[in-house]
Amino acid sequence: MRISCPNCGERDRREFYYMGDSVALHRPNADADESMWDDYLHIRDNPAGDTCDLWYHEGGCGAWIVVTRNTLTHEIHKTELASKVKEAHR
Numbered sequence: 001m002r003i004s005c006p007n008c009g010e011r012d013r014r015e016f017y018y019m020g021d022s023v024a025l026h027r028p029n030a031d032a033d034e035s036m037w038d039d040y041l042h043i044r045d046n047p048a049g050d051t052c053d054l055w056y057h058e059g060g061c062g063a064w065i066v067v068t069r070n071t072l073t074h075e076i077h078k079t080e081l082a083s084k085v086k087e088a089h090r
Helices: 034-042 082-088
Strands: 002-005 009-012 017-021 050-056 064-070 076-081
Touching (some): 002 064, 002 076, 064 082
Antiparallel strands (some): 064 076
């Protein structure tokens, strides 16, 4: 799979570190009950179709990138710097 870094251009997927769906990265508060921590650690959605994932360009510029892709076809629809996505949602 090839991922287009907004800073570096198209690169091999091996340059990137997959961080998962951004929903899965919302850490519970330290005082959350056991069931919330169990869900956070063990339960993940496995969507069939379009999804937005967070990737880190570890072997390149060090940018955090939001990748919109299809999990069935592996087609990448778009890539954006995570900082710009965050600004747009303010």
